[in-house]
Amino acid sequence: MNFKLKDIVPQLVTVIAVVLIFGFFTYNAQINMENRGIDFGYGFLSQESSFDVQFSLIEYDGSHSYFRAYLVGLLNTILVSVIGIIIATILGVIVGVARLSNNYLINKFAAFYVEFFRNIPLLLQIFFWYFAALRALPLPQDAEAIFGVFFLTIKGLYVPAFVWQNFNIFFYSIVAAVLAIIIIHIHSKKVQENQGKQIPVFLISLGLIFILPLLGFVLGGVRLSFEVPVLKQLATTSFIYEGGVSLPPELIALTLSLSLYTATFIAECVRAGIQGVGKGQKEAAASIGLTPNQVLKLVIMPQALRIIIPPTTNQYLNLTKNSSLAAAIAYPDLVLVFAGTALMQTGKAIEIVSITMFTYLTLSISISILMNWYNKKIAIQEK
Amino acid sequence: MFKYLKQLTSLVAMVAVLFTFTTETMAAKKSKTLKNTQKKGFVRCGVSQGLPGFSNADAAGNWTGVDVDVCRAVAAAVLGDANKVKFTPLSAKERFTALTSGEIDILSRNTTWTLSRDADIGLTFVGVNFYDGQGFMVRKSSGITSTSQFKNGISACTNIGTTTELNMRDFFNSKGISYEPVAFEKADEVVAAYDAGRCDTYTTDKSGLAAQRTKMKNPDEHIVLPETISKEPLGPVVRQGDAVWEDIVRWSLNTMIEAEEYGITSANADMMKTSENPAIKRLVGAEGELGAAFGLDNDWSLRIIKQVGNYGESYKRNIADTGILPDRGPNQLWTKGGILYVPPAR
Numbered sequence: 001m002n003f004k005l006k007d008i009v010p011q012l013v014t015v016i017a018v019v020l021i022f023g024f025f026t027y028n029a030q031i032n033m034e035n036r037g038i039d040f041g042y043g044f045l046s047q048e049s050s051f052d053v054q055f056s057l058i059e060y061d062g063s064h065s066y067f068r069a070y071l072v073g074l075l076n077t078i079l080v081s082v083i084g085i086i087i088a089t090i091l092g093v094i095v096g097v098a099r100l101s102n103n104y105l106i107n108k109f110a111a112f113y114v115e116f117f118r119n120i121p122l123l124l125q126i127f128f129w130y131f132a133a134l135r136a137l138p139l140p141q142d143a144e145a146i147f148g149v150f151f152l153t154i155k156g157l158y159v160p161a162f163v164w165q166n167f168n169i170f171f172y173s174i175v176a177a178v179l180a181i182i183i184i185h186i187h188s189k190k191v192q193e194n195q196g197k198q199i200p201v202f203l204i205s206l207g208l209i210f211i212l213p214l215l216g217f218v219l220g221g222v223r224l225s226f227e228v229p230v231l232k233q234l235a236t237t238s239f240i241y242e243g244g245v246s247l248p249p250e251l252i253a254l255t256l257s258l259s260l261y262t263a264t265f266i267a268e269c270v271r272a273g274i275q276g277v278g279k280g281q282k283e284a285a286a287s288i289g290l291t292p293n294q295v296l297k298l299v300i301m302p303q304a305l306r307i308i309i310p311p312t313t314n315q316y317l318n319l320t321k322n323s324s325l326a327a328a329i330a331y332p333d334l335v336l337v338f339a340g341t342a343l344m345q346t347g348k349a350i351e352i353v354s355i356t357m358f359t360y361l362t363l364s365i366s367i368s369i370l371m372n373w374y375n376k377k378i379a380i381q382e383k
Numbered sequence: 384m385f386k387y388l389k390q391l392t393s394l395v396a397m398v399a400v401l402f403t404f405t406t407e408t409m410a411a412k413k414s415k416t417l418k419n420t421q422k423k424g425f426v427r428c429g430v431s432q433g434l435p436g437f438s439n440a441d442a443a444g445n446w447t448g449v450d451v452d453v454c455r456a457v458a459a460a461v462l463g464d465a466n467k468v469k470f471t472p473l474s475a476k477e478r479f480t481a482l483t484s485g486e487i488d489i490l491s492r493n494t495t496w497t498l499s500r501d502a503d504i505g506l507t508f509v510g511v512n513f514y515d516g517q518g519f520m521v522r523k524s525s526g527i528t529s530t531s532q533f534k535n536g537i538s539a540c541t542n543i544g545t546t547t548e549l550n551m552r553d554f555f556n557s558k559g560i561s562y563e564p565v566a567f568e569k570a571d572e573v574v575a576a577y578d579a580g581r582c583d584t585y586t587t588d589k590s591g592l593a594a595q596r597t598k599m600k601n602p603d604e605h606i607v608l609p610e611t612i613s614k615e616p617l618g619p620v621v622r623q624g625d626a627v628w629e630d631i632v633r634w635s636l637n638t639m640i641e642a643e644e645y646g647i648t649s650a651n652a653d654m655m656k657t658s659e660n661p662a663i664k665r666l667v668g669a670e671g672e673l674g675a676a677f678g679l680d681n682d683w684s685l686r687i688i689k690q691v692g693n694y695g696e697s698y699k700r701n702i703a704d705t706g707i708l709p710d711r712g713p714n715q716l717w718t719k720g721g722i723l724y725v726p727p728a729r
Contacts, residue, residue: 035624038483038505051548052564062552131572135579154580155538234534236526238583242536249581250565327543330567330576336543340476340568344544347504349480 029350042355044346045070051341053332055248066342073337074359080254080333081320081363087259088266088319089312095263096270110267118264123325125261130253130329137249140231140239149228151241156248158229158241165223169216177212181205250331254323262319266312273308274300305378313371317364324360334359414627416488417461417678425467428454429487432472432569435594436707437493437513446470450491452697453512453619455690456635457489460683465690474568476544479504482622489632490620493588495546500620509633511618512694514713514722516611517550518589520596523606525583530554530610533584538563540573540582547587550613574598588615593707631677637725638684642666642693644716644725649692652685666728673728684728694723 033040045067052062057075060068098110117125137154138144145151151158164170181204188199216222229244277300285299286292326333327340334356343352420426430438430450438448451470459465471487482490483505493515494500496508519539521527533555541547543566555562565582567573574595577585585592592607599605619636621629642648645663647655656669664670667688668681677683691697695716703709715721 033505039503050552052552052562054564054566062549062556131575131579134576134581139580232536234525234537234583235521235532237522237524238527238537240536240538248565327568328572330540330565330572332566336566336568340543341548341566344476344479345499345549347479347500349483 042351044348049342051345053337055332069342070338073332073334076332077323077334080251080323083255084258084319085316088262091259091263092266093270095267099267099271100274114264114267117260122261122322123328125257126254126325126329129257134249140241151229155240156246157252158244158246160226160228161244163225163227166221169220170213170222173212173216177208180208250329253329254326254331258319258322262315265315269308269311273304276307277303302378309371309375313368316367320363320367321360414625416625416628420461420488425469426454426458426489427487428468429471429473429478429481429490429492431492432474434493434591435597436702436705448701449512449697450493452691453491453636454489456639456687457632459686459690460635460679461631463686475542476568479506482506482620493617494620495615496618497546505623506620507623507629508618508620509629510636511616512636513590513617515588515590515615515617517547517586517613517615518592518611519608520585520592520605521608523604530608533560535561537584538565538582540565540577540585541587542566542570542573543568551586554612590708597707627677635687638666638687638728639694639697640723640725641728642688643695644718647688647693648696649689652688
């Protein structure tokens with residue numbers, strides 16, 4: 001036995017304290033709920049929700065259960081987070097690189113963007129994009145078509161819907177193309193390591209991703225047509241578009257404000273990462289004859305990413321958690337649908353808040369695990 | 384003999400003192416909320432975040448409205464001063480949690496009395512201070528004059544966490560109309576979105592529609608459709624499990640309504656003490672011991688009438704004179720064709 005008493009005692013005391021505190025809160029809640037005649041239980045999740053939701057990725061209406069309403073909210077939260085993270089990352093990288101540009105105008109514009117958007121509270125930005133920008137949009141009957149098929153109106157963005165024939169053949173052709181590209185990548189790496197020859201992987205990949213689906217159209221009988229939104233009159237001055245897909249303005253405003261806000265922080269992470277790579281690395285790489293592109297791709301970025309990934313993970317988590325501000329502008333996310341309407345209709349505050357907290361915790365930890373895995377993958381591997 | 388008499392009187396006096404002392408504290412002991420309120424010196428009252436006529440704060444932070452008056456009546460009864468109220472503005476979503484968690488002691492926030500709320504959530508509704516029903520508002524220019532003109536695809540703005548969301552679904556389902564519900568957390572945002580043209584119709588309680596209409600950029604451009612799609616009895620709510628407090632709030636409201644029935648107003652309340660009618664004398668504290676049951680003195684109801692006024696005065700001051708709903712409709716006394724009918728105070 002190697003461990004000493006003085007090592008264990010503090011740990012033990014901490015554990016006991018934590019258990020006692022949790023125990024006290026649980027006991028306290030139990031007593032108070034009993035006194036006030038409130039039942040505790042998760043049975044309500046299977047009851048009929050009897051309220052409708054504006055926007056849902058899965059089939060849902062008020063005749064479904066509260067659990068289904070929870071899923072609707074969760075999927076909407078994930079949707080806005082994923083779109084937000086993608087846009088914020090692309091924008092963040094562009095702005096981050098632009099801040100290091102030698103071009104005075106680009107450099108200063110990027111700096112202005114970062115300082116402007118990260119210093120205004122997010123909720124204000126959401127309100128701005130929703131209420132101020134929304135008011136500026138035309139009513140459906142006044143909307144000008146963009147490219148003849150898109151309609152941006154106060155009631156949302158209407159886009160044509162894809163109508164597929166033999167969609168599965170198209171889908172499999174994409175899967176086949178992706179698999180082929182992965183195999184070529186592995187093969188080219190081997191060839192380069194063994195023979196020093198370089199295969200133009202990028203061009204081949206590009207060709208594959210276009211040609212295989214195209215074959216599907218020509219030989220597989222895949223057909224694609226579009227259903228263009230059509231204006232429909234509801235009353236003298238009230239119109240909507242029917243057909244096609246409608247993206248509610250709440251989703252657009254929320255995605256826009258979340259990405260614009262978070263992109264500023266990601267841009268700073270990217271800038272810090274690139275500046276964190278020693279100047280000598282770049283000069284050394286150039287001196288052995290690598291092209292500027294190769295210098296960035298093979299020398300700078302692999303090292304910069306190690307600095308960029310951990311703080312960017314934080315930003316992804318922030319974006320996901322900030323999406324709960326959706327409630328302010330009627331985007332039916334987890335907080336609005338589940339911790340809002342469902343909580344109100346059932347009165348199960350403790351149950352619903354605990355489920356919601358646990359869900360956000362799970363979401364955040366999943367993102368962390370994914371990013372940590374990626375971070376480990378690109379970390380220095382000592383052979 | 385004289386000696387004994389002296390002893391006897393002191394004994395009687397002692398017993399009397401002891402007895403009054405025990406009755407005083409019995410009620411207070413029974414009601415933790417009453418004790419806490421008297422200790423704190425103010426009534427903690429949950430109200431809306433701004434609904435003209437019901438609970439609305441002016442620029443100086445003074446709250447007015449019929450819902451506000453219920454809390455002021457309770458303060459007048461238990462503390463002797465109608466102004467000793469601390470108002471907490473709450474969203475529809477927060478209101479019940481605020482009450483059950485003990486942050487407030489009365490919820491007087493245009494809240495609909497339903498079975499599930501009364502039975503499930505640890506709340507008790509004590510009465511109705513406004514009979515309402517859900518309606519729809521549309522833009523005049525839309526040409527819609529009845530809900531029968533609603534068509535598939537109509538978008539409806541409303542608040543989350545209200546019975547409105549449920550009624551709306553029942554209504555559109557029964558008519559077989561597909562609709563887009565756009566639900567906001569705060570009433571101000573609902574109005575802003577509807578006003579901007581995001582929705583074709585705005586739905587909530589009719590009193591709420593009338594009140595919010597006054598807040599719009601151009602009130603004359605909007606009309607409230609005649610149909611009422613639900614029953615919405617609005618009233619004050621207290622926590623379950625404090626029967627004395629529940630009775631105090633219930634009878635504070637009832638006093639206001641009964642005072643109107645007997646023609647007692649804030650102006651003539653003192654003179655009514657000499658009335659021939661025992662019912663009136665009881666209400667102004669000149670007869671009977673009505674306050675004792677709550678652990679209050681006998682002037683509790685007189686203070687309510689003098690400081691807050693009767694129900695009719697409150698309605699006129701807050702809802703009729705402000706142009707929200709000049710016609711009292713069902714919120715008229717039963718003796719005058721309405722449905723306001725309260726149990727007798729005796």
